[in-house]
Amino acid sequence: xxxxxxxxxxxxxxxxxxxxxxxxxxxxxxxxxxxxxxxxxxxxxxxxxxxxxxxxxxxxxxxxxxxxxxxxxxxxxxxxxxxxxxxxxxxxxxxxxxxxxxxxxxxxxxxxxxxxxxxxxxxxxxxxxxxxxxxxxxxxxxxxxxxxxxxxxxxxxxxxxxxxxxxxxxxxxxxxxxxxxxxxxxxxxxxxxxxxxxxxxxxxxxxxxxxxxxxxxxxxxxxxxxxxxxxxxxxxxxxxxxxxxxxxxxxxxxxxxxxxxxxxxxxxxxxxxxxxxxxxxxxxxxxxxxxxxxxxxxxxxxxxxxxxxxxxxxx
Amino acid sequence: xxxxxxxxxxxxxxxxxxxxxxxxxxxxxxxxxxxxxxxxxxxxxxxxxxxxxxxxxxxxxxxxxxxxxxxxxxxxxxxxxxxxxxxxxxxxxxxxxxxxxxxxxxxxxxxxxxxxxxxxxxxxxxxxxxxxxxxxxxxxxxxxxxxxxxxxxxxxxxxxxxxxxxxxxxxxxxxxxxxxxxxxxxxxxxxxxxxxxxxxxxxxxxxxxxxxxxxxxxxxxxxxxxxxxxxxxxxxxxxxxxxxxxxxxxxxxxxxxxxxxxxxxxxxxxxxxxxxxxxxxxxxxxxxxxxxxxxxxxxxxxxxxxxxxxxxxxxxxxxxxxxxxxxxxxxxxxxxxxxxxxxxxxxxxxxxxxxxxxxxxxxxxxxxxxxxxxxxxxxxxxxxxxxxxxxxxxxxxxxxxxxxxxxxxxxxxxxxxxxxxxxxxxxxxxxxxxxxxxxxxxxxxxxxxxxxxxxxxxxxxxxxxxxxxxxxxxxxxxxxxxxxxxxxxxxxxxxxxxxxxxxxxx
Numbered sequence: 001x002x003x004x005x006x007x008x009x010x011x012x013x014x015x016x017x018x019x020x021x022x023x024x025x026x027x028x029x030x031x032x033x034x035x036x037x038x039x040x041x042x043x044x045x046x047x048x049x050x051x052x053x054x055x056x057x058x059x060x061x062x063x064x065x066x067x068x069x070x071x072x073x074x075x076x077x078x079x080x081x082x083x084x085x086x087x088x089x090x091x092x093x094x095x096x097x098x099x100x101x102x103x104x105x106x107x108x109x110x111x112x113x114x115x116x117x118x119x120x121x122x123x124x125x126x127x128x129x130x131x132x133x134x135x136x137x138x139x140x141x142x143x144x145x146x147x148x149x150x151x152x153x154x155x156x157x158x159x160x161x162x163x164x165x166x167x168x169x170x171x172x173x174x175x176x177x178x179x180x181x182x183x184x185x186x187x188x189x190x191x192x193x194x195x196x197x198x199x200x201x202x203x204x205x206x207x208x209x210x211x212x213x214x215x216x217x218x219x220x221x222x223x224x225x226x227x228x229x230x231x232x233x234x235x236x237x238x239x240x241x242x243x244x245x246x247x248x249x250x251x252x253x254x255x256x257x258x259x260x261x262x263x264x265x266x267x268x269x270x271x272x273x274x275x276x277x278x279x280x281x282x283x284x285x286x287x288x289x290x291x292x293x294x295x296x297x298x299x300x301x302x303x304x305x306x307x308x309x310x311x312x313x314x315x
Numbered sequence: 316x317x318x319x320x321x322x323x324x325x326x327x328x329x330x331x332x333x334x335x336x337x338x339x340x341x342x343x344x345x346x347x348x349x350x351x352x353x354x355x356x357x358x359x360x361x362x363x364x365x366x367x368x369x370x371x372x373x374x375x376x377x378x379x380x381x382x383x384x385x386x387x388x389x390x391x392x393x394x395x396x397x398x399x400x401x402x403x404x405x406x407x408x409x410x411x412x413x414x415x416x417x418x419x420x421x422x423x424x425x426x427x428x429x430x431x432x433x434x435x436x437x438x439x440x441x442x443x444x445x446x447x448x449x450x451x452x453x454x455x456x457x458x459x460x461x462x463x464x465x466x467x468x469x470x471x472x473x474x475x476x477x478x479x480x481x482x483x484x485x486x487x488x489x490x491x492x493x494x495x496x497x498x499x500x501x502x503x504x505x506x507x508x509x510x511x512x513x514x515x516x517x518x519x520x521x522x523x524x525x526x527x528x529x530x531x532x533x534x535x536x537x538x539x540x541x542x543x544x545x546x547x548x549x550x551x552x553x554x555x556x557x558x559x560x561x562x563x564x565x566x567x568x569x570x571x572x573x574x575x576x577x578x579x580x581x582x583x584x585x586x587x588x589x590x591x592x593x594x595x596x597x598x599x600x601x602x603x604x605x606x607x608x609x610x611x612x613x614x615x616x617x618x619x620x621x622x623x624x625x626x627x628x629x630x631x632x633x634x635x636x637x638x639x640x641x642x643x644x645x646x647x648x649x650x651x652x653x654x655x656x657x658x659x660x661x662x663x664x665x666x667x668x669x670x671x672x673x674x675x676x677x678x679x680x681x682x683x684x685x686x687x688x689x690x691x692x693x694x695x696x697x698x699x700x701x702x703x704x705x706x707x708x709x710x711x712x713x714x715x716x717x718x719x720x721x722x723x724x725x726x727x728x729x730x731x732x733x734x735x736x737x738x739x740x741x742x743x744x745x746x747x748x749x750x751x752x753x754x755x756x757x758x759x760x761x762x763x764x765x766x767x768x769x770x771x772x773x774x775x776x777x778x779x780x781x782x783x784x785x786x787x788x789x790x791x792x793x794x795x796x797x798x799x800x801x802x803x804x805x806x807x808x809x810x811x812x813x814x815x816x817x818x819x820x821x
Binding site for chain 2: 170173175178183186187189190191301303312
């Protein structure tokens with residue numbers, strides 16, 4: 001029996017939090033890039049499913065783990081392209097298309113699963129990414145095992161977040177993407193293609209969402225189940241808002257949510273957990289996220305052109 | 316010696332379906348010259364500029380910049396050749412800084428760094444050389460309209476533009492800001508840049524341009540040196556006939572219909588509220604409110620139309636203080652409103668003309684026992700269409716399909732037909748051409764002569780000064796004293812607009 005204090009001081013708790021945060025960070029960065037360019041991507045939930053499935057099935061068929069990640073990314077970009085074409089040049093409702101993409105990508109995954117493995121009752125397991133301890137750094141007490149004894153994909157998640165921030169704020173390309181989400185006419189007036197920038201951002205973002213999904217099968221659960229993404233995509237949408245469309249804050253939000261999640265599992269095993277129904281614990285991270293969202297995002301600057309289709313010549 | 320030609324448009328023709336937007340337009344611009352491009356809405360100015368910038372492809376004709384033909388249909392070609400455009404509606408992103416807005420699109424997208432430091436130094440140098448003071452790290456959303464325009468000009472200069480095209484650049488500026496803009500333009504011309512200046516405001520054109528090119532119905536109808544012409548001849552060229560400013564009879568002031576007594580209203584977001592405003596509106600007069608937009612005009616307009624209640628002070632209607640002030644009581648007390656933005660608050664785009672005509676009277680005049688009286692509504696709309704000369708296929712047309720001028724005529728009919736006692740006219744002629752402007756003005760004067768109290772809010776000082784019996788200036792939510800017709804010059808009003816003269820000058 002552990003007390004709350006013991007939990008918060010244990011390295012395994014923090015390691016779990018970082019692990020749980022990793023797929024969220026990938027997908028949150030993906031959504032953030034889409035929204036910074038002015039496109040809300042509600043396909044995220046389904047794109048995570050297709051990423052989880054395609055990465056896993058590739059590895060199951062005999063390819064390497066990194067090839068699995070690449071295939072997941074490509075499949076995500078493909079669905080991203082479909083989403084982008086429908087909402088950017090055609091200007092369809094981003095909500096409707098996004099939910100449609102989620103349904104389509106999810107069912108495509110389940111359908112393909114049944115086509116490839118018609119008679120399996122329990123999905124086959126693969127050999128997932130192994131933990132790679134960073135020499136020296138992993139020996140720091142508490143912090144070491146939490147941050148530096150993870151799988152390569154977790155390190156990649158943090159690298160992707162840093163790269164997202166760098167590209168968006170330090171390069172001409174990032175400036176153009178952000179401007180496309182703030183005032184597409186300004187981008188157009190400079191002779192840059194709003195359509196091209198937005199399609200590109202949605203494809204890259206969707207690729208990252210799919211890698212987030214692939215993290216679940218290739219690094220966390222080593223197998224593919226129906227319903228395994230389980231609302232993580234929707235959480236990422238909230239995390240983007242929570243992070244006020246800034247990568248650093250969004251990573252903090254992902255870690256916070258993951259910490260709550262890791263905490264509730266452990267709290268279920270404490271004496272309190274014996275009397276309180278476990279559903280309340282399951283609910284806790286979501287309830288706390290909503291509370292944090294309310295507190296944190298009030299002064300956020302939403303990209304001004306988020307969800308506004310751009311048509312030249314329309315006033 | 317004549318300076319070399321830097322920009323030459325030859326025989327530009329562009330058709331949209333059966334509409335001939337540009338018919339064989341030729342125009343040349345010399346080094347160090349300011350050419351004014353004049354024309355009413357729909358004369359083809361915008362189409363011509365869109366062709367120059369590669370947004371449209373001309374059916375016939377060529378564009379040459381510095382002797383090199385521009386490939387048609389490439390938006391970047393004109394920019395790369397050194398032509399910069401300052402749009403009427405700024406193309407700036409509010410949440411980005413001045414520096415970021417200027418840098419957007421200047422470097423190849425795949426370059427790894429933005430090069431902020433070098434860019435900042437260059438922007439500061441350009442600001443100094445051209446008299447365009449603005450802080451590179453300020454967020455554009457926090458800047459005034461005049462400052463934003465400076466950012467737009469800096470954007471063009473940063474790209475080494477040798478030819479500047481300014482689309483209605485003074486529409487949003489105070490007279491003093493306009494003066495500053497003209498100084499910048501003179502500096503630019505002295506450095507060998509060339510400028511095309513698109514405008515409606517003839518007195519400014521006369522002041523700044525060397526040559527005027529007048530477009531009408533897509534054709535060049537006149538090309539004159541500014542020194543050899545005058546405002547009336549230019550106006551006649553634009554419209555195709557001599558236009559007479561409406562004759563204004565002396566007012567016959569009646570009783571005070573609406574009185575504001577030291578009214579203060581809360582600010583809403585970035586919109587200024589009123590600060591201790593007192594105002595008497597008399598029957599049979601037009602009261603003009605001048606000022607740069609965003610100085611409390613919206614608050615005053617919201618107050619009069621019932622959208623906002625006074626936080627402090629009194630609002631009196633015909634001598635009695637109003638209680639429970641709402642848009643419905645405002646309409647019921649005979650206040651009629653010509654809203655500032657006919658698209659967003661004046662009409663419902665996908666409703667028919669009939670439906671739009673009865674938006675304010677549907678409950679009282681066009682309903683019988685809880686059921687709509689469509690027959691009466693239709694008759695009312697037909698009446699407006701006939702009386703106000705609304706050009707449309709019929710009363711069942713969706714209003715979206717009408718031009719701005721015709722939409723405004725329908726609103727005018729809706730406002731004036733019930734015989735209102737107080738008329739709030741907020742930018743009633745914005746975006747209309749001269750013919751429609753003259754019509755709207757004459758109807759407002761007629762309403763005044765029939766005993767209505769008219770409040771005219773406008774950014775156009777000419778309009779305010781020619782129509783108003785009394786002029787007030789708004790600045791930062793304050794209201795100047797009333798000036799009787801003809802007692803103040805444009806420059807004096809301009810000082811008030813810039814905030815000078817107020818008792819509590821901050």
